[in-house]
Amino acid sequence: MTGTGTGPDTGTGTGTGPDTGTGTGPATGTNTPADANAPADTAARLTGLVRALRGHGLRIGPAETVDAAAVLDVLGFVDREQVRAGLAAALLRSDGQRPVFDATFDLFFPLGVGVPEALRADPPALPDDPEPPRFGRPDPVREDLRERLAAALAADDRAAQARLAGEVVEAFGRYGAAAGPGSAPGSDGWSAHQALGRLAPETLLARVLAALRAGSTAPEDVSDLVLADEIRRRIRDFRALVTGEARRRVAELRGAERIAERAVAPTVDRIDFLAAGREQLAELRRTVHPLARKLATRLAARRRRAARGQIDLRRTLRRSLSTGGVPLRPAYRLRRPARPELVLLCDVSGSVAGFADFTMLLVQAMSEQFSRVRVFAFVNRTAEVTDLLNRGGTDPARLAARILAEAKVTGYHGNSDYGTALGEFAERHLDAVGPRTSVLILGDARNNHRDPNLDALRRIAGRARRVFWLNPERTALWPTGDSAAPAYAGVVEMHSCRNARRLGELIARLLPV
């Protein structure tokens, strides 16, 4: 639990939850210095934070934990943002870990306990309105909050936004027993979703824009055009603030460990392809180029090692004649620097589109690593989309939609049919596959109980250098339902590939150099 310190009750705020009595840990305020019971508590907090981060796949050793403790020792608890930056410096190893760290940090080193400090010290004036809110009548509390939020967004005032996030969760985020008596214990809590649904900050866009435009003097200024995007970003940041605030309040009820494990979103490279939403896919796309660069250097390193080659005995002996039969300079068997060809065969049907999309972009970004890359897409018919993909560099977000619209990947129905698609590929495009070609097949092999056409896959495998099948489903799910995965796995090597991290590992390991 968060509050191991049990000092005298200082929770005198208005409208505090049922749990505020225990809340007197060292983190009661934004700038409270560490009090008497801080040391032991701090160590527990720090190790709790480290454990939670490890749970999210961050590799943090005891040495880093000791460093982090040294950081706390040097910085003290004067400024929370300094503590955050310092711990991040000691514990993190890459930028992708930052969102997970920030959310977890907020849970283990919370801004306060219970109602935000700023609200307790200076409670917002409740509108003078005796009537309870009812349907169809504007809620004055909500209107007041929206009004102040619009002002804070227009001014880009982070402090005011943080305070408002606290107020919004306090006013609208409560559900279950926290909201009133009569519900089962353990079913109460705080919901950012509920609070944001009531507040609807997105609908403030027009109001904020109008307020900002009114003050602007030069309407022809180009920066005006990007203003709407900027406001949208600010609103998104505010939503994140509310989510964090609600998570903090829930963590007080349920314990920071549990919330850190369940409610903190994973790092981008560990997002499950099949479960990723639109925002997450966009975020994934942003990692394509950095990942491609990293994979390229890894492949280049493997290539260098492979090019070192073995000793060519005949040439070494021939060379040794010039030094009196002593083999001073060994000759190596040189390899011809032929880069491999790659053929990508992707299921682009709705269920696995996100996975196919990401992999296609990644392979395209890595295209200089191969002498030739050809990409084919299918749902139940196969079509070559290499050109579409090359032109798609300017607008990766709409790639999947364009493939479905412009390439002939569906026949009379829209369901996946691996058998027919593989058959068509083997019949029409088999010339794309040669002895230097590696073939990557992407898909969940969910064939809607049709004929898997293993023969076509055998023909492809027979011509290619290697064939790999990357399946975005867990291995445990392969033998279930309409999946033909076990049958296909008997013919070619199949790997489960659920997130970007795994995809990177597989590409770096499997592809020949």
Place this chain on the structure above:
Amino acid sequence: MGNGDGTGFFTSVADTVDQLAATGYLASTAVATTVFLADRLGKPLLVEGPAGVGKTELAKAVAAIGQARLVRLQCYEGIDEARALYEWNHAKQLLRITAGRDENWDQARTDIFGEEFLLTRPLLTAIRGEEPTVLLIDEMDKADVEVEALLLEVLSDFQVTVPELGTITASRRPFVLLTSNATRELSEALRRRCLFLHLDYPEAELERRIVRQKVPGLDDTLAGSLVRVVGALRAMELRKAPSVAETIDWARTLLALGADTLDEAVVRDTLGVILKHQDDVRKAAQKLTLA
């Protein structure tokens, strides 16, 4: 890890911000805190981030504050021990051997592996200096993986072992700063020895202050608009997002052109200053006229 290990350039985070600002480097809280910690804990600082956000400048600023000698090791593919650590001056050794023909082998051997024949390279130079030193290992990701192993002894113990001479330990710890553009992942062993700082594009307000400082002649509202447009461009999915250096270039260009507002014509003519790919220019032009 006591306080005595540090380089002692700074006294507090606030002091770090002030001193960096005095040299012309405007730092965010995160940057100042991390620099302060690296200074205080005596650990190397690994700075990672996109090109042109001021990673190398940070090292120069710290060196200026500490009135320290800046020793720079520029990494590249194929850099090796002889370029990074030390090398024996073979030509001079041969001369020495031929000069003393009549002495015996033992004398010659002890002589030719002395200080006189040692060529120090950046890492050893930084370790051996008596005066305060800032060691900048630039673009670490460009070097091969083998070089990282070479660095480990320097970074964790601030010492270099020369087999013929023994171990040379730093009499005074240098402030070590490594930079990387993240083109490849650095090894865990290297990362574990460093404090990590991701230096990203600055927030709008900070960037506006940077522009105002570097290009003092520019109008304040124009600087604001400029930073806002650059921020919007960074949020787009571009092949190469504009960096701080490019924002400053753009500001200088606008100043030279005498533009007082950022209208469409000016932007269209000068977009090439901040965007380096034709695709990006087209995409940005579309965004800035249609939105």
